[in-house]
Amino acid sequence: MVAIPLFTLPISNLKSTLDIEHSFWYSISREKRMDHMTPSAIRQAQRYTSPPKREEFNHKVWALVRQIPPGKVCTYGQIAALLNPPLAMDPKSYHAFGARWVGGAMAACPQDVPWQRVINSQGKVSMRPGGGGAHQRELLEAEGVIFDERDRVDLKKYAWSGQSENQP
Secondary structure (H helix, E strand, O other): OOOOHHHHHOOHHHHHHHHHHHHHHHHHHHHHHHHHOOHHHHHHHOOOOOOOHHHHHHHHHHHHHOOOOOEEEEEEEHHHHHOOOOOOOOHHHHHHHHHHHHHHHHHHOOOOOOOOEEEOOOOOOOOOOOHHHHHHHHHHHHHOOOOOOOOOOOOOHHHHHOOOOOOO
């Protein structure tokens, strides 16, 4: 593949070029990951591309996210950690895949789920195709969440503990 500087492309070609480059880079990083994985780990990775019972897992994620109070945030990994691993899945594998599964659940969440309260482990809004990141930030700021100069949320201040507001 020949690298084409993006600034020389007409806007109409931008999306397709980015998609091709993303696929290309993703395949390279996947190959590199596979080089460092044992055969057992490769089988495990292929086995757990999605939760064993996806719909059930998604409903658990959405129920938990509905408990996050306004003005608080939780990371994809924290949500995964608050849920029990699926039956017959070892905790180490769940730890490796759980946050991605939560991301998949949030991408498909119903409208009554406060999706904006789930951010990445760096305290940032995860950018999505279609530019939902700016809207997510606006919703969080309307709830009183403050972003710093690096577009991060202070997780020590705004992270939800996983307990309802009435619990100690």
